[in-house]
Amino acid sequence: MPILYVHGVNTRSREGFFAIEPLLRRHVAPEISKDPDRVFIDDYYWGDRGVKLHWDGASRPRTQLLGKGFGQTPEDILTRSLVVDENRKVLEKYPPPAAAARDDEGLLSAPGGSKPVAARDMPPLTALTSEQLSDLLAGLIAPAPEDVEPVGDEEARAHGAARARLMQAADDVARDPATQVALAGQTPELQVEILIQLVRDKTSQADPLAGKGLDDWWNGLKERLDEALDRGEDRLGYAVSVVLAELRPTLNVLVSNFIGDVFVYLHGRDDPKSHPGEIQKGLVDKLKLAHARKLEDENEPLVVLTHSMGGQLVWDSVSSVLASDAATKDIRVDFWCASASQVGFFEEAKLFLASDLKHRTGFPVPFPHANLGVWWNVWDHNDVLSFTAKDICAGADDEAYSSGKSLISAHGGYLERASFFRELGKKIRAAKQTEFKTA
Incomplete structure (x- = not known):
């Protein structure tokens, strides 16, 4: 009955995981096990393999000021x-x-x-x-x-x-x-x-x-x-x-590290000498471990929560990498929540291993049933780095979530809310009623 968390870009410490692990145990574990204290909750930390800026970000221009206002509700x-x-x-x-x-x-x-x-x-x-x-x-x-x-x-x-x-x-x-x-x-x-x-x-x-x-x-x-x-x-x-807010410095750091981490992942994944790359290989190893735990616990569900770029890693796995290897083809993620998701955008740009030009407007990407049960794709109107997958990937349960944050901090706001984890628990409960199957 494992739960696996995969972080996103601009993450250089496991502190975020250690902060959400109790929330996962409190609000999510009871939905998949009668003994939530026994649920195996793990993370895949790949931040040490992300981009390293060799001039300490000297290429990022410094600041002018911007602002924003609000209504009265x-x-x-x-x-x-x-x-x-x-x-x-x-x-x-x-x-x-x-x-x-x-x-x-x-x-x-x-x-x-x-x-x-x-x-x-x-x-x-x-x-x-x-x-x-x-x-x-x-x-x-x-x-x-x-x-x-x-x-x-x-x-x-x-x-x-x-x-x-x-x-x-x-x-x-x-x-x-x-x-x-x-x-x-x-x-x-x-x-x-x-x-x-x-x-x-x-x-x-x-x-x-x-x-x-x-x-x-x-x-x-x-x-x-x-x-x-x-x-x-x-x-x-x-x-x-x-x-x-002085938006420029904060957004500079977020965007440059986002782009850098994305390029590092894609470069390692697409290089024939390292394919599918250290980052993807590390995720597959974690999924193998989680799958083994799942089988030990009477085939109770495997839940994966991702943030930001972590979603692209998981989509590459469930739509391509797992099925291509006899040792991993039977791994099935029963429920996946992609928060602050960019999966829809990456598919529009045809950046995934399984991307195919025949899938376009009116012809969505088919749901990867063999290795995925239910997918909840979550984005925030104020999060400029999150995207919908509606009408792009078939079968996605696609919803907006409001963190109440501004565009400076909305990208990380999802996982700072007990309310988000309560909603995640409800989604898993509903998916359990359909035996974690997407039509």
Whole structure:
């Protein structure tokens, strides 16, 4: 009953896996086994084989500023708050304008003597659903991409496990009906205080040592939540009208490492001397191990979760590599979730081993039934590096998922949400009813 995770581009540490492993065990393992603690959960780490920039990224131009604004729906409170938090380092360079004087009607005098605008206050946390509150806390707990440094497995395991405990505690608190009772009727500022204390108490209950010596961190989390809600509420139009992010440096790193990792994979795969390449060979070895575990556990399902470029690796395997070798032709991935997927785009570009020009508009790529049961393809409207596979690959269960993140961080936002793993569990439960078969 194995679960295998395959990461995507720009990954140089296993910390991400160690952070999601408890979420997989909590929300996915119970769907495939009566004894979720026994489920074998593993990852295929190939980041050490990715691109290495020999001038340390000197080819990436440096920055100018860009911005983005939002509407006023309750869902936008979550989105605005997360985006403001993502860009807090940039916003520190641009202090919000001084508050204008209120008149007797509670209106703020707009700059330049223009028509007054209604005074805005920090939105209450009770404006969010429990799921949105969970996602907001998860987004604040997750480190910024630039803060994740390459570390050894031991340190990565410790960091990832600590992150997972915090995310689970935050999710439990957000979804506990007692939390809404505790927050009801309080000012937004006091709601933040109460929420942080509830998460802190829950974390300490799960691990008495987890909350010790982290006073600065808890205070920092409170300040980030305060600021994210305050600035995200668009005081005097600040978060909408001024620049929110220095996008260029972050996107430079993401895109250059994305392109680099893709080229490294394709070069090794397509070189006759190394075909199908070290990265693909490593994945096949992991699938062999997972398949053996599956057979040991009375043929319980094999589940694979991929992120980003990991999806291309798996598609090459299930659509070509596994079937081409007698030693692997019987391996079957029962359920595959491709998050932040680019499989549809790569097939449009005919970059897969099994790509064939006869498959085009009106003639989708056939589903690889021999080596794959069910495929859930997930992408985010805000994730510029994710793509739909609808009408391109037959049989794909293709859906959008909103992480609430901006284009800076949406690419990794899927796996920072307990809500995503709950949905993954539901999808597996439904697939189980059809014996993991795609029509």
